[in-house]
Amino acid sequence: MTQGLRERKRAATAQALAEAAFGLAKERGLDGFVIDEVAELAGYSRRTFANHYPCKEAAVASVAYAGIEAAADALEDVSDGRPLLDAVEVVLRLQLTTAGLSRMREVLALARAHPSLEPHVYHVQHRMRLEVEERVAAVAAGRYPASYLTLLVGAVYGMVSTALEGLVDVRLPGDPPSRDAVEFDEFLTEVFNHLRTGF
Amino acid sequence: MTQGLRERKRAATAQALAEAAFGLAKERGLDGFVIDEVAELAGYSRRTFANHYPCKEAAVASVAYAGIEAAADALEDVSDGRPLLDAVEVVLRLQLTTAGLSRMREVLALARAHPSLEPHVYHVQHRMRLEVEERVAAVAAGRYPASYLTLLVGAVYGMVSTALEGLVDVRLPGDPPSRDAVEFDEFLTEVFNHLRTGF
DNA sequence: GGCAATTTTGCCTGTTGGGCAAGTGCCTGG
DNA sequence: CCAGGCACTTGCCCAACAGGCAAAATTGCC
Numbered sequence: 038m039t040q041g042l043r044e045r046k047r048a049a050t051a052q053a054l055a056e057a058a059f060g061l062a063k064e065r066g067l068d069g070f071v072i073d074e075v076a077e078l079a080g081y082s083r084r085t086f087a088n089h090y091p092c093k094e095a096a097v098a099s100v101a102y103a104g105i106e107a108a109a110d111a112l113e114d115v116s117d118g119r120p121l122l123d124a125v126e127v128v129l130r131l132q133l134t135t136a137g138l139s140r141m142r143e144v145l146a147l148a149r150a151h152p153s154l155e156p157h158v159y160h161v162q163h164r165m166r167l168e169v170e171e172r173v174a175a176v177a178a179g180r181y182p183a184s185y186l187t188l189l190v191g192a193v194y195g196m197v198s199t200a201l202e203g204l205v206d207v208r209l210p211g212d213p214p215s216r217d218a219v220e221f222d223e224f225l226t227e228v229f230n231h232l233r234t235g236f
Numbered sequence: 237m238t239q240g241l242r243e244r245k246r247a248a249t250a251q252a253l254a255e256a257a258f259g260l261a262k263e264r265g266l267d268g269f270v271i272d273e274v275a276e277l278a279g280y281s282r283r284t285f286a287n288h289y290p291c292k293e294a295a296v297a298s299v300a301y302a303g304i305e306a307a308a309d310a311l312e313d314v315s316d317g318r319p320l321l322d323a324v325e326v327v328l329r330l331q332l333t334t335a336g337l338s339r340m341r342e343v344l345a346l347a348r349a350h351p352s353l354e355p356h357v358y359h360v361q362h363r364m365r366l367e368v369e370e371r372v373a374a375v376a377a378g379r380y381p382a383s384y385l386t387l388l389v390g391a392v393y394g395m396v397s398t399a400l401e402g403l404v405d406v407r408l409p410g411d412p413p414s415r416d417a418v419e420f421d422e423f424l425t426e427v428f429n430h431l432r433t434g435f
Numbered sequence: 436g437g438c439a440a441t442t443t444t445g446c447c448t449g450t451t452g453g454g455c456a457a458g459t460g461c462c463t464g465g
Numbered sequence: 466c467c468a469g470g471c472a473c474t475t476g477c478c479c480a481a482c483a484g485g486c487a488a489a490a491t492t493g494c495c
Contacts, residue, residue: 042493043441043442071480071481083482088484091352091484153290155359155362159358160355184418188430191391191397192390192395192435194390196387197390219383227383231434233435236432241461242460242461271451272450282475283474283477287453287475290452291451292451
């Protein structure tokens with residue numbers, strides 16, 4: 038998992054910088070601050086910021102990244118014998134209802150106001166997808182052909198990102214009640230229904 | 237379609253700049269040139285480049301964008317009465333086997349060598365997805381619930397982008413024959429089989 | 436405890452983004 | 466059909482920025 042103090046500290050530095058950048062972006066907008074302020078707020082030098090991120094946008098977007106280690110471990114426990122799609126559903130519910138979904142939506146909201154952020158947001162989403170695919174493949178190794186796995190993950194990804202975009206009006210746990218929005222649980226049920234039975 | 241000389245000229249300028257940037261990037265790598273050279277090559281000023289693109293990367297990535305107007309028009313012709321998924325399949329085959337798929341793959345190859353390009357590539361892909369969804373929604377308006385459409389497009393997008401990544405080794409028409417690669421046609425057949433019958 | 440590897444930092448320079456204002460050419464209403 | 470408005474290009478300008486280099490600090494390994 039976490040190999041060595043060194044790497045953990047490096048990650049902590051990156052995260053502190055990202056959090057600082059994200060905070061400033063929420064408070065003042067993406068153009069309302071400069072890198073020096075981010076660095077100062079996080080307690081590092083501007084030069085160190087540049088060692089971790091190529092630009093403000095990348096730092097801000099990176100806070101939307103939610104590790105999937107916990108979910109991936111759960112996947113291993115859950116996947117014995119039962120159909121892969123079932124296992125994926127269990128884990129996805131776990132991951133999406135607990136972890137940093139709201140962060141992702143905050144960042145997406147920022148990106149609407151500041152289009153220069155968009156590329157970096159979709160980059161983060163893409164990296165998360167790759168990570169999921171890798172872990173699913175590890176668990177399902179041998180039981181399914183590779184193409185089946187990529188297609189499955191691709192389909193799940195496409196549908197979930199749809200919800201995160203707000204293309205579908207979904208109410209996450211913790212959101213204020215709304216009469217229009219679909220509950221996230223129900224949305225996932227619909228997603229997996231389609232995945233199971235086809236379109 | 238093309239409304240007014242003004243917009244067409246603007247688009248032409250942007251495209252000329254993008255082509256110049258893409259050419260230089262292929263020739264010298266992403267770090268082998270500066271914006272001034274792009275502008276000069278395209279016959280514009282550095283300031284004009286900045287009016288169209290925020291950075292080199294965005295310009296290079298933009299050449300991967302393939303308009304879907306033709307396919308969208310085809311969708312309207314094809315979709316009368318028959319199941320939406322069939323119509324989408326017909327059009328997707330048309331679009332993906334004819335249009336700028338190879339451009340996308342060239343750009344993805346560049347992005348592997350120059351990670352700073354990645355965010356912009358995924359941004360382009362995302363914009364294409366939105367455009368597809370919009371057109372599909374227009375054609376299918378009323379016949380299907382909105383959530384069905386977004387889920388369908390999301391799933392298609394996820395699966396196809398998977399192929400583009402080279403996550404699945406797919407052979408496009410025009411590629412040299414290979415014994416490992418799946419033919420693109422067969423790949424699409426598999427994709428739509430899964431979409432029809434579920435996982 | 437000490438050596439090698441890695442990270443942080445300051446300094447520096449060429450590159451970049453974007454505001455402003457002038458010139459030029461589309462475009463729409465009358 | 467043409468006059469006035471509006472958008473695009475461009476030059477000038479400057480603050481912000483990326484990233485090379487080398488010194489100092491920190492950690493991992495023995």
